[in-house]
Every structure is written in C-alpha cells, then in structure tokens.
Amino acid sequence: MIGAVPFGIIFGTLSGGAGLSAAGTIGMSLFVFAGSAQFIAVGLLGSGTMWPIIVLTTFIVNFRHLLYTATLLEYLKRLPRLWQVVLTFGLTDETFAVAAGRWLQDNGSPYKHWYQLGSMIFMYTNWNLCTLVGLVAGRMLQEIGGWGLDFAMVAAFIGMVIPYLKDKPTYAAVFAAGISALIFHGMPHKLGLIMAAVIGMTAGVSAERLWERH
C-alpha cells in the first residue's frame, strides 16, 4: 500500500512527458487500475506505438492476474454476480496479496469479501490520488525546464526491475530479453517487444530447469 505511493506519483509525472493528456492519465488510473501495465503503456505511447500493440502488451503483462482469480475462484464463485464483477475489477497484485491471506485464514467468517472490498477501495483511492499528485508535480517540473524528465522513465523502470533480480534464472530471463530487444529493435510496431518478452520468459524457464538438474 505504502509501496504504491511512489509508483502512483511517478506514473502521473511521467504520463505528461509521454504526451498523454491529464484526462487520459486519470482515466487510465480510474478504469484500468493496473500499475505495471499503465507504466508500460505510457512508455510505449511516448515512443509513438500504435494502440493495438499497447493492448496486446497489456494482455501479456496482466495475464498473471488470471492466476489470482484462479486462486480465489473457490471463494469468489459463491458470491453474487455484482460482487464478482466489483472484486475482480480491483484484483491488483497488492489487493490479491492482502485478500488471499484473509481468504485462506481458516475461520468461518462470512464477511471476508467485505475485507477484500475494503482493501481494494483503499488501494484504488490511494492509486488515483497519487496519480493526481504526480500529474500536478509533472506539470510543474516541465515548466521548470523538463531537465532529465525523459530519463525518468528509464530510471523508474530500472528501479522496478531490480527487486526481481534475486536468482539466476531471472538474471538469465532479463539478459535474454535485453539482447533480443536489441536484435528485434527494427521490427515494425514494437513487435520486437513482444518477441523479446517471449524469449526472455523462455530463457528464464529453461535456465530454471537447467540449474535444477545440477
């Protein structure tokens, strides 16, 4: 939750530089509500990528959320339809982490969905407020002169990758993705990004098996 504060602010700050309007920025936080996908979309927008590729990338980046629904399926399927819609809309990484812990607690409390709703509303409000703060800050920075703001995205992304680098397979995956991204850089419509992502994932999984065997 606290962890999302800088992300929200940075997202708001960067989106202005990428040429996304204020309404677009807030709209994205209101309707998409998916941190990493929003960041990546803004990065792609900034480099003039066409929308179908952005949507495709969103699909790949958010595909992991399918696992969250799968994990909570047992519990969610007993709830009324409206609850299902609302709760799954807000099923972000953070909400999942909190809610899964609560659902899996072994007691018969019938109010666990309220707990998830509460944590979700909290996250949602937090995320949108921070986007707004970042948006205002970004406008002010640009007036000062936009120094290094084009590098801010790179710095932010590096800062976001580093916590993942904990084991050898992840290093392998990231390394493979970086190299392939360079090789396929010339491909039209940023398709190279998709290629690099698939190659990176494959490298990670293969490396994992390779090291397990030894």
Next chain:
Amino acid sequence: MALVTFSIRYGLLPLSGRINISGRMRNALRYVPPVVLTAIIVPAVLYPNGQTFLHVSFNNAYLVGAIATVVIGKLSKNLLITIVCGMACFGLWQWILKMM
C-alpha cells in the same frame, strides 16, 4: 486496456474451473514483469532519441545514466532514491558532456 485487464481478472469466473493452468505456465508468468520492462529499457538506452545506430560510448548519457541507476538501485533497494539519484547522474553526465 481497461477492457483487456478486466476480462483477464474476471474472465475465469463464468468459465469456472474448466480451465486449468499448469504449474509450468504459472511459473513462466513470474518472469513477465521484469522481462517486459527490460525489453523497453535496453533499446531506449542504446538507441536514444530514436537514433538508428547502436550507441555504445561514454558520449551516450542515457547509457551512463542507466549503468549508474542499476548500481544505485542495487545498493539502495529503494525505488524513490534510485529514480532521483539516477536522474541526477544522467543530468550531471549530460552537463559534463556539454562542457567538454
């Protein structure tokens, strides 16, 4: 984007239990966020400002800034510090290049 994100999160409910995600797939998906971010960073740093040639030299402030940011990130383990110090290094290097 909103539609795609929501359908992924909600989509499984109506199909309740008919899809089974294998442990393998689950495992592979862990790599998605770092991999996609890296695939965006690397070309942005080595082909700065839409250049068409690979720019590997100390004259490339993006490259120098990115390397500095990685080091800072590894040491500080704090996102905000990483971004601010990374940007400062980039700005400083750009300034040095301009002076030379």
